[in-house]
Amino acid sequence: MTSIKEPLDGSRLDGSVERLSLGVAARLSRYLQVLTQAKKMGKDTISSQELAEYTHVNSTQIRRDLSGFGKFGKRGVGYNVDSLIGQIRKILRTSGQHNIALFGAGYLGKAIASSDIFAEHGFRVVAIFDTDVAKVGEPIGDGSAPLAVRSYDDLARVVEDEEIVVGVLAVPERAAQGVADDLVEYGVKIIFNYSEALLQVPPDVTVHTSSPAADLLYALYFYLT
Amino acid sequence: MTSIKEPLDGSRLDGSVERLSLGVAARLSRYLQVLTQAKKMGKDTISSQELAEYTHVNSTQIRRDLSGFGKFGKRGVGYNVDSLIGQIRKILRTSGQHNIALFGAGYLGKAIASSDIFAEHGFRVVAIFDTDVAKVGEPIGDGSAPLAVRSYDDLARVVEDEEIVVGVLAVPERAAQGVADDLVEYGVKIIFNYSEALLQVPPDVTVHTSSPAADLLYALYFYLT
DNA sequence: TAGATTGTTAATCGATTAACAATC
DNA sequence: TAGATTGTTAATCGATTAACAATC
Secondary structure, three states, X not given: OOOOOOXXXXXXXXXXXXXXXXXXXXXXXXXXXXXXXXXXXXXXXXXXXXXXXXXXXXXXXXXXXXXXXXXXXXXXXXXXXXXXXXXXXXXXXXOOOXXXXXXXXXXXXXXXXXXXXXXXXOEEEEEEEEOOOOOOOOEEOOOOOOEEEEEHHHHHHHHHHOOEEEEEEOOOHHHHHHHHHHHHHOOOOEEEEXXXXXXXXXXXXXXXXXXXXXXXHHHHHHHHO | OOOOOOOOOOEOOOOOEOOOOHHHHHHHHHHHXXXXXXXXXXXOEEOHHHHHHHHOOOHHHHHHHHHOOOOOEXXXXXXXXHHHHHHHHHHHOOOOOEEEEEEOOOHHHHHHHHOOOOHHHOEEEEXXXXXXXXXXXXXXXXOOOOEEXXXXXXXXXXXXXXXXXXXXXOOOHHHHHHHHHHHHHOOOOEEEEOOOOOOOOOOOOEEEEOOHHHXXXXXXXXXXX
């Protein structure tokens, strides 16, 4: 007696695809981040308990999140790191390559361009802009393929030609809203804001603002009490 | 008929103090971050709806979080920004000054040292370390009081003399665990990790690892679906 | 007054936790 | 086999949402 079940990849029997809830998608992203790092450290398998320590997500919750999509683990052993990375990528549909435009060629912009945090997950910084004309043309980023800083006037063309899906703002607070407005105008829907500015955008645009100070206040509270 | 209630500052009638739940403390920190920024932008009052847009926390949740500690708002008007900042600081007990040691004088370290994100919340970078002897003595940070990069050998003394409560790691992945171990040894309980390393620390030490790539994967999922 | 927004309740939903049989 | 860890259930807790009277 076989019961009719939802396919395991999240698609429904009618061919439509069920969206993950906000919480599940956020947690799966974090598991993927830790797994990628664990793989770099040479780990072959990882237990839900270990994942819990690094993600601060309850281990039962992790097992349940994963078991909703299939039986990925081995009892007594844990999860195979490689195969779990593949499974989560499939669930999140983020196996592809996605292009980023970076704004601001100051210390922070240089730090981001030189890092490989984004590259490991298929994000590639393909253009760096700065409104300081003295910086235009300057090569940024170490490694084999440094990028030359481009003029802000090229923005519209670059977004289209390079299929930019994410804009990363490493600009001063006063410049952030202007860049955000331009990105919105040219159709970019995801903005990563490393400035402190509170950005105003239409409802179909996602803004993620990095707030290390808020994270620190939170950690400090539990230290002080 | 007056009923006996818990005092509004979170202390109990027996003098002990009730700890906020993890969720409440995290959300209050984010409200504070947005309020601080709103104040800089010259806003006098802010509604729970506006706070919700910037924090991505439900507006009813915000009103309830706040009303648990007192009636801070004015119906039809919203919350006074200045006074709410003061109230939340009191609740989080983070009105004081706290000292940070920064590790790594590369692009990221320079970006952090030059920024005022931490300063606005009472955190002060009081020492910068780098193991590269060529960098020792180099002045870092703009503004009136740049700091000279210190030798890593001074770490133990600086942690004690300067009362360091937070260590911020802006070092390469391979160096992160070593610095974390030393910080733990000298008694620092809060570590902010901007490297990708998965840090091993004792249970009484809090590690916050910044994962912009995971945040991006999450945003991308909802863009792609 | 009229419009706006808080403070609060009630219903629903999702996360957390403990526990444990299944099984590697 | 013995030890470990998954997959899963059930109970509890906290977050979300809608709704609305109170009131500025």
